[in-house]
Amino acid sequence: MELWWRAISEAEPGPKWAGLFAELWPAYKAWWLREGEDARPTYLECLRALERHMPEIVPIYEQLCALAGGGDLAARFLSFYRPPPYLSGCSQAIWPGKEPVLVRNYDYDPRAFERIVLHSGWQGRRVMGTSDGLWGLVDGMNDAGLAVSLTFGGRRVVGDGFGVPIILRYVLQTCTTAEEAGQALARIPSHMSYNVTVLDRRRNYLTAFLSPDRPAIMTHAAVATNHQERVEWDAHARMTASVERERFLLQRLTLHVEPEEKFISAFLRPPLYSTAYDRGFGTLYTAVYRPRKGEMELRWPRGRWPLDLNDFHEASHLIMTPDPRAVSEREQ
Template identity: 50%
Template sequence: MDLLFEAIDEDMPGAKWRRVFDRHWHAYSRWFIRDGIRSRPTYLASLRALRTHMPELLPAYEAIVAVAGDGDLEARFLSMWCPPVYVGGCSQAIIGGDKPALIRNYDYSPRLLEGTWMASRFNGKRVVAVVDCLWGVLDGVNEDGLCVSLSFGGRTAAGDGFGIPIVLRYVLEFATNTAEAVAILKRVPVHMSYSVALLDRAGHYATVYVNPDRPAEVLERRVSTNHQHGVEWARHAQTTRSVEREAALEKVVALKHDPDKVLGSFLRPPVYQTSYGRGYGTLYTAFYQPEDASVELIWPTARWRQSCADFTEDARTILFNDGDSAGFARPFKHGVTPQ
């Protein structure tokens, strides 16, 4: 299995973003209406939700809908209001000390990852993020040094709310620090359960448990995997080794305050996973440093660095091996045959 990662730099949605849209829209539109088009909220309901909960994001939303063609279905999808349910993996750790960092593994199926790494300035603030649902955020950093990432919360509860990627987009566009990000996460409704890791340039951090059926909870936790206070979805936790991953990271974070030393645990089992065929393989490790608003995407054999101040467009194909051992990715520049 292979996956194209593409880094694009576009301040406002334009021709580059439209190419991403054209590449993925067929698959996204089928997923969005998989339960029937009437199962999704109307455009007016979606617009009303945005106006109520994230009004500052409306100009960017309208701009990106226009580039997508101003269609009704496209507008409903891009609002991310009450999307279909979906689950994933992921591990996160916040490291303190002299060089604070946020490290995360994104665990999912390579067939379902968009693979877009985007630098933008939708609202005047530079944001660099790995994108989901065409403009939402899986993890990212803004020019203020605020870093954010998500992991699935391990609960089957679902309700009226936004898909978490657009909420994290909102956080990076308008928050400057962890406290402001927490305030947003406490008031914006989400449709499923997630654990959101936050770290800012001053070293302030938080893990926020957001849920559709209970208030957001803010904790001084440095590690999160795919359960919150305890395992509520036993089958998912067992399949993704959520408890084992949490224990491994808790141990290393408690003993080591050097981000580079903690990083090694993300590149080894049980934190690094290779069950790509089952949808729980590690597709990339992201290493965020708020001091210089930088991020590296990392695989066991390569590192790819970007920052808000220095972002270079590029494309790389990542190869994945399915299995329970040595399923490492081999990155190489797109169009170049690997040796």
């Protein structure tokens, strides 16, 4: 498949974001309503949940709702409160060199992916990351030197909470350190189980295991795949090779600390790199975050795209997803 990526910058919510909404809303609307409108919370429930758990970003939310036309359904969607359930793969780890680096693979369905790097300056905080839900993020960093990334936590429980992309947006809008991020992640309810890894410019890091039915678990884990402290969904863990990927990364970090480039390159090959696009969890990109430098890099087996938080340039990038046979042949 050919996948066009775009890098978009807008200091405050405005015409560029409104254009994205107009372009992507039909697909998001169909997804949001796939279980019926009554399955989704009302606007008042959404607003009250945001005001209770993430009041600092309510002004941004209101700006976006206005740009989206002020409709009831769009406003409910943009809250990302109690969205439909969704699954992904993903691997992430922190390379512990002199300048620690957060590296992640995002494994998801290419037909349900924005392919947008969004650079914003909302509320005076510069944030750059991979967009999801039009203002949420699946990974990103801010101008305080804080980087975050998520993986699915490998549990089928769905509960009362927010979709994790909006939680990551909140963390990057309001937090400056891993400690602050951990406090936010511990108190904001997530509607499904996710693992969020955080790295700050002081070299501090944590991984939070979020769940809708039990308190968040804060760990010092440098690796996260698609289970939490133990495997709880055997079929999903086997299908995504979650345990195998975790062991592979832990061995690379504990047996010997290899050079940064060699460690990053491992994400572009099996067992970390997945070509299961037909099953909805092929690797769409590898992201590399260097929070002390304000640098982000997207990588693929045949290319890379460097991006700078402090010198961001809008652009588009064409990526060809690899033929599964070609990836396999490189390993032989």
